Amino acid sequence: MSNDPKSIIEELSDHYQISEIKEQKADLLLLKIPKEDAVQFIRELRDGQNYTHLAFMTVIDYIESGIFTLTYMLHNYAAHHNIAVHVDIDREQTEMESIHELWVHAATYQRELREMYGIRFPGSPRLDDDFCLEGWDEIPPMRREFDTVSYSRERFFDREGRITTDPREHMKQIMYPIHTDND
Amino acid sequence: MSLKDLISPFYVWQRAFEKPYTQKHPIQERPGAPRYRGFHVNVLEECVGCGTCETICQNHAIDMVQVEGLEPKPGDSGLRPKFDYGRCCWCALCVDICTTRSLRMSNHYAWITEDPTDFNFIAGADNMSWNGEEYGYRRDDDYHLLRGERVKMEMLAPEEGLKSFEEVMKGYTEEQAKDEADRCVECGLCVATCPAHMSIPDYIKTVREGDYEKGLRILYETNPFSSTCGRICTHRCEEVCPVGHQGEPLAIRWLKRAIVDRVPRERYREILGDEVVENGKQVAIVGAGPGGLSAAYYLRRQGYGVTVFEAQARAGGMLRYGVPSYRLPDNQLDKDIEYIRSLGVEVRFNTCIGREVQFAELIDDYDAVFMAIGLNVPSSLRVKGEDHPRVLSGLQVLDDVASDKNPGVGKNVAVIGGGNVAMDAARVSRRMGANVTVLYRRRIADMPADPEEIHESQAEGCTFVTQAIPVEIKDADNPDQVTIVWGEAEMVADEKGGRPRPVLQEDRMHEETYDCIISAIGQGGSLDFIPGDYRDQIEFKWGKFVPGDYQQTALQKLFVGGDIANNTADAISAIEDGHHAARGIHKFLTGELVA
Numbered sequence: 001m002s003n004d005p006k007s008i009i010e011e012l013s014d015h016y017q018i019s020e021i022k023e024q025k026a027d028l029l030l031l032k033i034p035k036e037d038a039v040q041f042i043r044e045l046r047d048g049q050n051y052t053h054l055a056f057m058t059v060i061d062y063i064e065s066g067i068f069t070l071t072y073m074l075h076n077y078a079a080h081h082n083i084a085v086h087v088d089i090d091r092e093q094t095e096m097e098s099i100h101e102l103w104v105h106a107a108t109y110q111r112e113l114r115e116m117y118g119i120r121f122p123g124s125p126r127l128d129d130d131f132c133l134e135g136w137d138e139i140p141p142m143r144r145e146f147d148t149v150s151y152s153r154e155r156f157f158d159r160e161g162r163i164t165t166d167p168r169e170h171m172k173q174i175m176y177p178i179h180t181d182n183d
Numbered sequence: 184m185s186l187k188d189l190i191s192p193f194y195v196w197q198r199a200f201e202k203p204y205t206q207k208h209p210i211q212e213r214p215g216a217p218r219y220r221g222f223h224v225n226v227l228e229e230c231v232g233c234g235t236c237e238t239i240c241q242n243h244a245i246d247m248v249q250v251e252g253l254e255p256k257p258g259d260s261g262l263r264p265k266f267d268y269g270r271c272c273w274c275a276l277c278v279d280i281c282t283t284r285s286l287r288m289s290n291h292y293a294w295i296t297e298d299p300t301d302f303n304f305i306a307g308a309d310n311m312s313w314n315g316e317e318y319g320y321r322r323d324d325d326y327h328l329l330r331g332e333r334v335k336m337e338m339l340a341p342e343e344g345l346k347s348f349e350e351v352m353k354g355y356t357e358e359q360a361k362d363e364a365d366r367c368v369e370c371g372l373c374v375a376t377c378p379a380h381m382s383i384p385d386y387i388k389t390v391r392e393g394d395y396e397k398g399l400r401i402l403y404e405t406n407p408f409s410s411t412c413g414r415i416c417t418h419r420c421e422e423v424c425p426v427g428h429q430g431e432p433l434a435i436r437w438l439k440r441a442i443v444d445r446v447p448r449e450r451y452r453e454i455l456g457d458e459v460v461e462n463g464k465q466v467a468i469v470g471a472g473p474g475g476l477s478a479a480y481y482l483r484r485q486g487y488g489v490t491v492f493e494a495q496a497r498a499g500g501m502l503r504y505g506v507p508s509y510r511l512p513d514n515q516l517d518k519d520i521e522y523i524r525s526l527g528v529e530v531r532f533n534t535c536i537g538r539e540v541q542f543a544e545l546i547d548d549y550d551a552v553f554m555a556i557g558l559n560v561p562s563s564l565r566v567k568g569e570d571h572p573r574v575l576s577g578l579q580v581l582d583d584v585a586s587d588k589n590p591g592v593g594k595n596v597a598v599i600g601g602g603n604v605a606m607d608a609a610r611v612s613r614r615m616g617a618n619v620t621v622l623y624r625r626r627i628a629d630m631p632a633d634p635e636e637i638h639e640s641q642a643e644g645c646t647f648v649t650q651a652i653p654v655e656i657k658d659a660d661n662p663d664q665v666t667i668v669w670g671e672a673e674m675v676a677d678e679k680g681g682r683p684r685p686v687l688q689e690d691r692m693h694e695e696t697y698d699c700i701i702s703a704i705g706q707g708g709s710l711d712f713i714p715g716d717y718r719d720q721i722e723f724k725w726g727k728f729v730p731g732d733y734q735q736t737a738l739q740k741l742f743v744g745g746d747i748a749n750n751t752a753d754a755i756s757a758i759e760d761g762h763h764a765a766r767g768i769h770k771f772l773t774g775e776l777v778a
Binding site: 167170176 | 232233234237240241242243245246247248249254255260261262267269270300303370371372374375380384732733759763
């Protein structure tokens with residue numbers, strides 16, 4: 001019932017616009033699919049090609065290109081093989097079709113992605129419930145524009161006695177002090 | 184209630200005799216996985232204290248601190264990272280960004296202590312059980328957050344370069360410059376090594392931001408020869424750039440040029456905002472090279488009347504007469520010099536101290552004197568027959584070319600020496616159509632010339648004969664030619680730990696005939712113009728001035744700098760000497776400097 005991954009992709013290529021296909025390891029194939037076709041494609045892998053398990057869902061923030069790349073990691077138990085389905089979505093219009101009806105536990109991943117990156121999955125159960133942050137009132141913390149350092153500096157005090165030294169200034173003081181006068 | 188319900192609780196008891204899954208106290212620690220992100224390890228001798236780990240840390244968990252026994256030295260701030268494990272999240276960005284790869288992680292993950300201040304420690308310096316641990320996370324070879332490759336600069340192909348004196352290096356485009364500037368980690372380790380202590384990370388930042396006006400202002404704080412230095416600086420800063428530990432160092436020199444190339448000379452005054460308010464005091468400067476004119480610039484900005492005495496017909500010193508125009512085009516040197524002169528610096532050309540003007544007049548007539556006369560007497564080869572008419576000096580050849588005179592090198596030329604003057608004399612001769620052989624007594628790696636100069640000389644077809652010691656120069660059969668006798672040398676280790684010495688092998692001698700021999704093994708200075716009673720008050724060593732603080736001599740009015748007063752003998756050191764002397768003269772004339 002399970003074909004080898006390459007012939008699966010070949011077969012599906014007739015119906016889907018699959019790109020950036022890369023055999024990362026013997027048991028892991030990466031590929032990209034347009035947002036509109038993604039859920040249908042994933043359904044096909046689950047029901048037609050025996051990739052019955054959603055191992056995890058995550059996202060990569062490509063802030064420079066203005067996109068989030070969603071990653072759906074699907075597993076085929078019989079073949080011991082994984083396919084990572086990448087889906088680019090707009091970083092500002094962050095909305096993606098939910099897959100909680102394909103796998104119930106996807107709702108939990110989607111809640112996490114909503115909280116950490118602000119991605120909306122309309123219809124996903126309890127999407128807006130707190131996942132692990134309580135009372136968070138900033139922009140989602142895993143978005144790369146979030147400034148972790150200043151956030152923690154504003155909210156938490158430093159350990160007592162911590163001091164740091166600027167390398168350039170330190171070298172100046174010790175190595176060439178009299179060349180530092182103003183004109 | 185069924186029988187099964189009654190019996191089932193007792194089933195549990197059968198487990199009591201099996202080996203438990205849980206572990207007994209005290210816990211036997213299980214080793215972390217080989218690439219586990221455990222507690223930090225730092226190899227202190229490899230770390231250079233650039234602080235890039237501190238900058239990238241998203242949790243503000245790293246401080247750069249002094250470590251007992253580590254002092255700052257060129258390329259190493261002497262500081263080392265101290266970790267606050269109350270904040271660390273073990274993301275390992277610090278390990279991934281580390282410029283030297285000295286920072287790593289062990290696979291240790293359990294640390295119990297009753298004193299919370301213990302969790303603030305200097306990795307590698309404080310005595311931790313995981314120091315030197317073989318396992319743990321380290322950066323993969325093929326993964327680096329820093330780009331190791333320098334942005335390549337377009338250059339004239341060697342066969343094209345040979346046809347003219349056109350500038351070889353073409354400069355960065357705006358995009359290339361930004362791309363290269365983007366590789367800088369802004370640690371500032373280079374600033375201490377730059378003789379002029381230029382604010383290198385700050386001006387690189389202006390390239391990244393495309394703010395060339397601000398860049399120019401930063402350059403002129405320490406260097407009024409930025410167009411020149413952007414081309415021919417010895418760039419010792421690049422030798423200590425931490426990015427160079429795992430790749431190529433930043434092209435700092437080219438980035439300086441990228442700024443100056445984008446600001447037209449006519450706009451300098453407006454951008455730099457230099458206003459001269461005369462303060463009535465007069466300073467004499469001897470030598471219109473980079474040292475003298477830098478002093479002139481900084482003194483003029485403070486309102487001093489400045490008169491520069493120059494023996495030659497044009498300003499620039501060794502930059503004009505010693506650096507060929509394919510490395511430094513005249514108009515670029517002029518750009519720097521014209522701006523300095525535009526502030527009202529008077530230059531008296533063809534005026535030699537001891538000839539047109541006497542040393543004592545300067546001392547008597549001016550409030551202070553800065554002397555940066557350079558080195559212009561070629562060193563002797565110290566072999567028999569070196570006064571042969573077909574033995575030319577490298578300096579003279581370069582001087583002739585810069586003055587549009589034909590030095591008459593002929594078709595077959597031997598150049599003796601391994602410094603920049605030798606390389607330039609060789610490349611100039613190639614451009615005049617000669618076959619060139621460079622004879623050097625040591626190995627290529629020992630040559631004092633810039634590596635780029637050596638490579639370009641080779642690319643342009645100069646033949647290098649190394650470990651060759653000249654023994655005698657004599658007449659050839661043809662009176663327009665000259666014959667050199669040279670012997671092969673073996674490199675012999677120096678017992679005192681110095682660099683290896685070439686030793687002549689008398690059984691392996693060669694005799695070759697050339698149209699001319701260009702001698703370029705160094706140069707010295709001439710201080711004969713200083714009268715004896717002054718001379719006794721000034722300290723000299725090996726024919727050079729020995730300046731004190733602020734380049735001042737014991738003859739209080741006299742400040743000295745440049746090649747005649749330092750051991751590095753390059754443009755950037757002369758520029759700093761000039762700037763520093765200007766600081767000193769200002770302090771001296773305002774009574775701040777007590778000699």
